[in-house]
Amino acid sequence: xxxxxxxxxxxxxxxxxxxxxxxxxxxxxxxxxxxxxxxxxxxxxxxxxxxxxxxxxxxxxxxxxxxxxxxxxxxxxxxxxxxxxxxxxxxxxxxxxxxxxxxxxxxxxxxxxxxxxxxxxxxxxxxxxxxxxxxxxxxxxxxxxxxxxxxxxxxxxxxxxxxxxxxxxxxxxxxxxxxxxxxxxxxxxxxxxxxxxxxxxxxxxxxxxxxxxxxxxxx
Amino acid sequence: xxxxxxxxxxxxxxxxxxxxxxxxxxxxxxxxxxxxxxxxxxxxxxxxxxxxxxxxxxxxxxxxxxxxxxxxxxxxxxxxxxxxxxxxxxxxxxxxxxxxxxxxxxxxxxxxxxxxxxxxxxxxxxxxxxxxxxxxxxxxxxxxxxxxxxxxxxxxxxxxxxxxxxxxxxxxxxxxxxxxxxxxxxxxxxxxxxxxxxxxxxxxxxxxxxxx
Numbered sequence: 494x495x496x497x498x499x500x501x502x503x504x505x506x507x508x509x510x511x512x513x514x515x516x517x518x519x520x521x522x523x524x525x526x527x528x529x530x531x532x533x534x535x536x537x538x539x540x541x542x543x544x545x546x547x548x549x550x551x552x553x554x555x556x557x558x559x560x561x562x563x564x565x566x567x568x569x570x571x572x573x574x575x576x577x578x579x580x581x582x583x584x585x586x587x588x589x590x591x592x593x594x595x596x597x598x599x600x601x602x603x604x605x606x607x608x609x610x611x612x613x614x615x616x617x618x619x620x621x622x623x624x625x626x627x628x629x630x631x632x633x634x635x636x637x638x639x640x641x642x643x644x645x646x647x648x649x650x651x652x653x654x655x656x657x658x659x660x661x662x663x664x665x666x667x668x669x670x671x672x673x674x675x676x677x678x679x680x681x682x683x684x685x686x687x688x689x690x691x692x693x694x695x696x697x698x699x700x701x702x703x704x705x706x707x708x709x710x711x712x
Numbered sequence: 713x714x715x716x717x718x719x720x721x722x723x724x725x726x727x728x729x730x731x732x733x734x735x736x737x738x739x740x741x742x743x744x745x746x747x748x749x750x751x752x753x754x755x756x757x758x759x760x761x762x763x764x765x766x767x768x769x770x771x772x773x774x775x776x777x778x779x780x781x782x783x784x785x786x787x788x789x790x791x792x793x794x795x796x797x798x799x800x801x802x803x804x805x806x807x808x809x810x811x812x813x814x815x816x817x818x819x820x821x822x823x824x825x826x827x828x829x830x831x832x833x834x835x836x837x838x839x840x841x842x843x844x845x846x847x848x849x850x851x852x853x854x855x856x857x858x859x860x861x862x863x864x865x866x867x868x869x870x871x872x873x874x875x876x877x878x879x880x881x882x883x884x885x886x887x888x889x890x891x892x893x894x895x896x897x898x899x900x901x902x903x904x905x906x907x908x909x910x911x912x913x914x915x916x917x918x919x920x921x922x923x924x
Contacts (some may be wrong), residue, residue, distance in 0.1 A: 522756030678888035
């Protein structure tokens with residue numbers, strides 16, 4: 494059978510601009526992306542018209558819809574030092590590896606007694622860990638201690654970095670420590686009030702309440 | 713084997729003369745690279761979240777103690793009470809269990825989230841609202857700078873003559889209600905507000921109102 498000859502045109506086209514663009518975009522996304530750390534609990538914050546963005550350097554309290562309280566603080570070193578102080582106060586020993594692992598961890602919602610078990614859980618399994626929330630009743634207010642030590646370490650680190658920056662004449666890029674509360678919209682107000690009371694008892698009165706952005710009426 | 717290869721090679725060339733190196737195309741097949749680039753691109757586009765979570769800054773009042781008694785609720789103030797099922801009640805002025813100084817005892821009025829609440833707040837906060845509108849107009853007409861506007865707006869919101877708003881919630885309210893209410897305050901330019909603890913007498917009134 495004779496072959497039908499098609500008019501020949503070069504099937505390979507110049508892909509260079511496309512590749513250039515693709516790599517440009519890839520580079521952009523790689524550089525701008527900040528990975529969201531896996532949280533042990535899913536929280537749906539209520540929406541508001543506020544446009545202030547979340548402070549970088551903060552103590553973050555997460556409150557789940559069931560009213561469990563989770564804690565984290567920004568900064569690898571600050572987290573580790575905070576844990577060391579807590580371990581000292583509660584007389585619980587942590588291995589160097591556990592402290593290292595804690596530095597990499599995000600929010601947790603377990604008591605000091607269960608913390609090492611939580612740290613030793615695989616990161617992927619932590620969501621399934623039976624977190625009970627950090628105890629914060631008046632007789633055993635571990636949350637208060639976490640906040641207090643975290644605040645201390647956070648302030649120390651801020652001061653160190655600021656001094657170092659000023660000594661070398663660089664600009665101070667780190668923000669002072671702030672206190673943020675990320676509560677689920679369906680969380681009971683009482684729990685939020687308890688957390689706020691824990692803060693106000695420590696003479697901390699200014700908070701950032703995390704919300705989703707929602708467009709307000711005519712601005 | 714070698715012989716065979718040589719033989720077939722010479723056969724293929726056929727022609728005499730210097731054996732030229734075969735011209736190699738300078739083009740590299742870029743398809744796998746492009747595939748990879750786009751795969752990565754898709755991944756990053758889908759996983760990246762641009763918006764950082766937004767926050768609402770709020771300062772809580774210092775809890776009252778012996779040295780620092782709670783300030784008396786002024787006449788020029790409104791209290792909002794949050795309770796279950798997203799319901800909001802409000803009353804104006806000081807809380808009164810029984811008629812006092814010729815004024816009737818406090819009764820609660822219900823207000824719905826949304827337009828009703830917005831209207832109520834705009835009405836009560838009329839003084840500040842008008843001042844802010846005036847400032848906005850001036851800013852639009854370039855009579856004042858943005859920074860001046862911000863400073864004056866803060867001053868206007870803190871006007872001593874403007875009413876004070878108090879938020880209280882009972883143990884059945886959810887956190888979303890609190891945020892919604894504060895947000896509505898922000899929208900309506902309410903500068904003076906605080907979240908405080910609820911009183912037993914107020915809880916009783918709410919219970920009565922919700923039972924009906």
